[in-house]
Amino acid sequence: MAGKRLCSLCLGVSCLATWVAGCTTAPRMHVRAERFRIEAQFDPETHSIRGRTAIDVVRADDRDLPADGAVAVELLLHPDLKITSVRAAGAEVLPSFIHRAAPAESTAAGRAETRDFEPKRHLVYLDRPAPAGTIFVEYEGLLYQDAAAGEIEGEIHNFQMRAHVGKDGIYLADGYWYPQPQSQDDTPALADFTLVVDPVADFELAVSGEWDEALAAQTGRLAWRSPYRLEEMVLVGGRHQIHRKDVNGIAVALHLKAEQSQHVEGLFTTVERLLQRYEPLVGEYPATEYKVVDNFFSSGFAFPTFTLLSSAVIDMGERAQTTHGYFDHEMLHSWWGNGIHVDPRDGNWCEALASYGANYYGFVLDGDQEEARRKRRNFSHFLSRIKPEDDKPLGTYGQKDGCNRSIAYDKGAAVFHMLAWSIGQDAFWAAMRKLTTDYVGRFASWSDIREVCEAESGKDLSAFFDQWVRRGGAPLLVVEEAAFSSADQSLILTISQGKPAFDLTIPIRITRTDGTDDVAVALSEPRKTVSLPVDGIPMTVELDPDYHIFRRILPEQVLPTTASTRHGEAFTAVAPQKDAPAPYQKIREVFESSFEPDERIEAVAGAFDGEQLAERCVLILGDAVNDPYISAFLSAVQFPVQWHDGGFSFEKVAYNDPGDAVLCTVAHPGVPGGGITVVFANSIEAVPSAFAVPMYDRSLVLFKNGRATLKKDFERRAIITVKRL
Numbered sequence: 252m253a254g255k256r257l258c259s260l261c262l263g264v265s266c267l268a269t270w271v272a273g274c275t276t277a278p279r280m281h282v283r284a285e286r287f288r289i290e291a292q293f294d295p296e297t298h299s300i301r302g303r304t305a306i307d308v309v310r311a312d313d314r315d316l317p318a319d320g321a322v323a324v325e326l327l328l329h330p331d332l333k334i335t336s337v338r339a340a341g342a343e344v345l346p347s348f349i350h351r352a353a354p355a356e357s358t359a360a361g362r363a364e365t366r367d368f369e370p371k372r373h374l375v376y377l378d379r380p381a382p383a384g385t386i387f388v389e390y391e392g393l394l395y396q397d398a399a400a401g402e403i404e405g406e407i408h409n410f411q412m413r414a415h416v417g418k419d420g421i422y423l424a425d426g427y428w429y430p431q432p433q434s435q436d437d438t439p440a441l442a443d444f445t446l447v448v449d450p451v452a453d454f455e456l457a458v459s460g461e462w463d464e465a466l467a468a469q470t471g472r473l474a475w476r477s478p479y480r481l482e483e484m485v486l487v488g489g490r491h492q493i494h495r496k497d498v499n500g501i502a503v504a505l506h507l508k509a510e511q512s513q514h515v516e517g518l519f520t521t522v523e524r525l526l527q528r529y530e531p532l533v534g535e536y537p538a539t540e541y542k543v544v545d546n547f548f549s550s551g552f553a554f555p556t557f558t559l560l561s562s563a564v565i566d567m568g569e570r571a572q573t574t575h576g577y578f579d580h581e582m583l584h585s586w587w588g589n590g591i592h593v594d595p596r597d598g599n600w601c602e603a604l605a606s607y608g609a610n611y612y613g614f615v616l617d618g619d620q621e622e623a624r625r626k627r628r629n630f631s632h633f634l635s636r637i638k639p640e641d642d643k644p645l646g647t648y649g650q651k652d653g654c655n656r657s658i659a660y661d662k663g664a665a666v667f668h669m670l671a672w673s674i675g676q677d678a679f680w681a682a683m684r685k686l687t688t689d690y691v692g693r694f695a696s697w698s699d700i701r702e703v704c705e706a707e708s709g710k711d712l713s714a715f716f717d718q719w720v721r722r723g724g725a726p727l728l729v730v731e732e733a734a735f736s737s738a739d740q741s742l743i744l745t746i747s748q749g750k751p752a753f754d755l756t757i758p759i760r761i762t763r764t765d766g767t768d769d770v771a772v773a774l775s776e777p778r779k780t781v782s783l784p785v786d787g788i789p790m791t792v793e794l795d796p797d798y799h800i801f802r803r804i805l806p807e808q809v810l811p812t813t814a815s816t817r818h819g820e821a822f823t824a825v826a827p828q829k830d831a832p833a834p835y836q837k838i839r840e841v842f843e844s845s846f847e848p849d850e851r852i853e854a855v856a857g858a859f860d861g862e863q864l865a866e867r868c869v870l871i872l873g874d875a876v877n878d879p880y881i882s883a884f885l886s887a888v889q890f891p892v893q894w895h896d897g898g899f900s901f902e903k904v905a906y907n908d909p910g911d912a913v914l915c916t917v918a919h920p921g922v923p924g925g926g927i928t929v930v931f932a933n934s935i936e937a938v939p940s941a942f943a944v945p946m947y948d949r950s951l952v953l954f955k956n957g958r959a960t961l962k963k964d965f966e967r968r969a970i971i972t973v974k975r976l
Contacts, residue, residue: 280322280380282308282432284442289429289484292449295418298393300332304429309383311438316380321345324377324386325433327370329414329426332392337375341384345376368413370427388430394423398548409549420547421454421488424554429484439595439694441480448473448486455506456488457544459555459589462502478538478556479692482592485554487544498523501536506544507565514568518543521572525582528616529608532680533583534687537590541582551577553584575613576606583608590691597696598720599649602656603663604700611664625964627798628810629948630665633657634725635804636818636924646697646720654723665801666719672799673715674708682707718753719801726753727803731778733792734974735785742785742973744792747778748802760796763787789973796968806923808967811916811950815926817845821867823852825859825881827874835872837941838930842870856881868925873938876931888917888927891951891965898933901953909934910956914944917965 286307293300308324316322328334337344375386394414401411414426434440446458447470460475467474477484491506494515503522505515522541530536542557545565552559558581564571571577587608588601614623634642637657645662647653654662671679682704686695689703701716726748734743742761754775761768765787772781795802809815816822824839831839843851852863856878864884875881876894892915893900898907906913912932919925932938932954939954953961 277321277323277376278314278316280310280316280324280377281312281314281434282324283311283434283438283440284308284432286443286445287429287484288445288447290447291429291486293416293421293451293488295416295421295451295454298395298416299391300394300416300428301389301391302332302429303387303389306386306388306430306432307383308386308432310380311434311440319379321376321378322380323374326373326375326386326388326430327427327433328373328390328430329392329394329428330369330371331394331414332390332428334373334388334390334430336387336389338387339375339377339384340387341381343378345378368426372433373430386430386432390430394426394428402549408551412548412550420490421451421456421486422546422548423486424552425483428486431483439482439592441482441592441692441694442477444475444477444481444484446475446484446486451488453490454488455491455493456486457504457506457542457557458487459483459485459557461538461540461556478540479590481555481692487546487557487559489545489547491545494519498541499526500539501526502540504540504542506542508545508562511545511562511565514565517569517572518565521578522582525579529579529583529586532683533586533608534684537586537687537691541585551581553581553589555585555589558582558585576610579609579613580605586687586691591686592692592694593649594694594696594699595649597698598644598646598653599659600646600663600695600697600700602648602659603645604667606660606664607667610660611668624797627665627668628966630661631725631798631802632804632810632812633661633814633948634801635806635809636814642723642725644721644723662725662801669719669799669801670704670712670715674704674710674712678708679704714754722751724751725802726755726800727805728755728757728794728800729805730792730794730969730971732974733789733971734976735789736782736976737788738976739782740785742783742789742792743780743976744772744783745778745780746772746774746794748774750777752777755800758795758797758799759783760793761785761789762791762793763789791970791972793968793970805969807918808969809918809924810967811918811926811965812948813842813914813916813926813928813945814948815918815924816868816870816916816928817842817945819868819922819925820846820850821922822846822850822870823854823859823863823867824870824872825854825856825864825875825878826872827856829855831872832935832938834932834935834938834941835930838938838944839870839872841941841945842928866921868919868922869927871927871929873931876929885927885929888920890917890927890929891915892929892931894931899931901951906953907933908955910937910954912937912939912954913951914939914947914954915951917950 284306288305291300291302394416396412396415398412401409412422413424414428415422444460446460448456449472456473458475459481460477463474463476492509494505496503496519505518526536538556540556544557544559546559546561549561550559551564583605584601587604593599593601611626614626641655643654643658645654645658645666648659685703685707697716697720701712705712729747730744731747732745736743752775757772757774759770759772770783824842826835854863856875861880871881891901892913898905898911899913914930916926916928919927949962950965951963952959
């Protein structure tokens with residue numbers, strides 16, 4: 252009955268015994284939350300939370316249930332929180348008990364890393380089924396996580412953090428910090444949210460909602476409402492100062508530590524620049540507020556109405572504000588992933604789209620065509636290094652046993668480039684604006700993206716999405732033969748792609764003595780010979796020189812980077828001495844993490860077998876370059892860096908300053924697709940950060956006092972000489 256006070260879930264044994272026989276057999280009534288009204292108090296000193304949540308629910312199934320019999324509604328809550336009271340409007344809550352059922356997997360889109368977390372399942376027994384009602388739940392407990400335990404060398408996200416209240420900060424995201432009904436068969440649901448919180452001394456709070464002035468005045472507390480229907484309410488906080496500015500009608504706030512005030516102007520400028528850059532492409536920003544919040548652990552997490560950045564990223568200053576793939580990537584999630592929700596029944600598309608729009612297309616918007624080509628090239632080269640068993644369909648990201656992050660981000664960006672290249676850039680961005688107009692506050696899937704792109708382009712894209720999203724792999728494109736027939740002035744090309752065949756339109760660049768021609772060849776079979784009319788005498792041909800087609804690369808043509816040395820099934824690391832300096836040891840550990848223990852060898856200069864270098868990927872650290880075996884080995888592979896007393900040289904330039912260092916990778920002739928990497932610094936203080944080393948997708952990087960000053964790629968282009976018939 253509405254308003255009737257209910258028994259606590261913490262019941263005595265005798266009360267439990269009275270109801271076990273009837274309640275445990277009560278059928279489940281699946282419900283969907285339409286609205287949450289959350290009230291909470293936090294004490295960072297004691298890690299405590301006390302909450303009260305009203306959940307407006309409606310029945311989510313049409314199963315036959317007894318008209319007068321008891322039914323059970325299932326609620327999920329963090330296992331460290333205890334329910335102290337439950338009551339309901341629309342039905343009477345019977346004396347009940349906490350019941351732990353099978354583990355419940357998180358359905359947060361794209362956060363596959365969280366699926367080992369188990370919320371506790373609670374069964375609330377109602378005296379009868381009802382089409383709708385409100386469940387009121389009071390709860391309390393302590394929420395603590397060791398942030399350091401989730402930090403991984405070389406990773407920029409701490410995915411272990413879910414629910415924490417402490418002096419270092421508050422982070423309440425996908426940890427079920429308020430009760431949520433279990434959806435039927437994991438069918439996704441969105442709801443409206445209101446959040447009212449007592450102020451926390453010395454803390455500023457940010458939530459995935461907009462400030463509700465009227466409710467705050469009415470309650471005398473902090474109050475927010477969701478800007479549109481959300482999957483969940485997120486709350487974070489810290490000892491921050493808030494800086495505010497109106498940017499084109501959007502209330503922008505920066506939640507920063509006092510010592511970060513020097514970044515305020517740059518962050519405001521960056522937010523304004525990105526809004527001006529992306530709103531014309533993807534549509535109006537989907538809320539009235541945007542916050543940038545400093546965080547106490549490694550993160551680059553985007554939530555509705557705010558972006559959470561680690562202190563290290565904020566302290567990077569202009570570099571983080573302008574480097575594509577940092578701030579711009581997270582801000583694009585304001586549209587893709589947070590404004591428009593990823594349908595968890597399908598794969599996560601938002602990381603692919605944000606990677607396309609920021610990590611890649613940012614260079615196009617800059618007018619930097621050279622860097623844009625480099626990104627397209629690297630998308631294909633990364634795929635050529637991964638193991639066949641990891642080459643899973645893009646559309647499975649975020650699903651159980653789905654593809655990895657590299658597929659999601661790199662292949663995903665390449666697929667969206669091919670889509671835009673196929674339908675036209677104007678049609679593509681028109682489709683993205685339609686996606687914003689039609690889907691903010693709704694779930695969207697890969698199929699929905701296909702439909703809006705079809706609507707704007709007028710093209711049937713089912714085959715495109717089937718081969719690039721629903722299927723794994725990519726073609727291995729090779730020009731097997733190129734010949735010129737002077738008799739009919741034609742260029743005869745034999746092109747193969749392997750099996751299974753993709754439906755492709757391949758750019759071909761023909762170089763003559765007096766110029767170049769760019770032509771396109773259709774290929775939908777494993778191998779094809781075509782005859783192309785040409786003007787003049789063709790000298791060379793190059794298949795897709797600008798990497799508009801995502802494809803696999805022959806091992807001998809794969810760009811050597813640190814990823815090459817972390818590739819394969821055998822690895823040798825050579826240290827300068829047994830107790831190598833800690834910075835070198837950390838770099839070795841980062842590389843070794845890509846191999847199983849029985850696949851790797853740890854060697855020391857002057858005490859190893861030279862054969863350990865011949866058929867293994869090799870990492871050489873510091874003064875180990877002076878070992879006679881190493882020196883001869885590097886000379887044999889024509890390593891482009893040379894060492895001398897006081898330092899090293901590259902391209903006839905000497906680097907002798909104590910702050911100079913080099914990271915260089917070349918192809919390993921004995922390991923197809925494998926690499927040989929040298930990390931050398933003129934002083935221990937100058938050794939590059941182990942965290943950053945694997946992030947450089949370059950063949951060579953020169954450093955000065957820890958900052959990259961020169962970057963080079965050792966690209967081997969597949970230019971084919973045309974034969975004369």
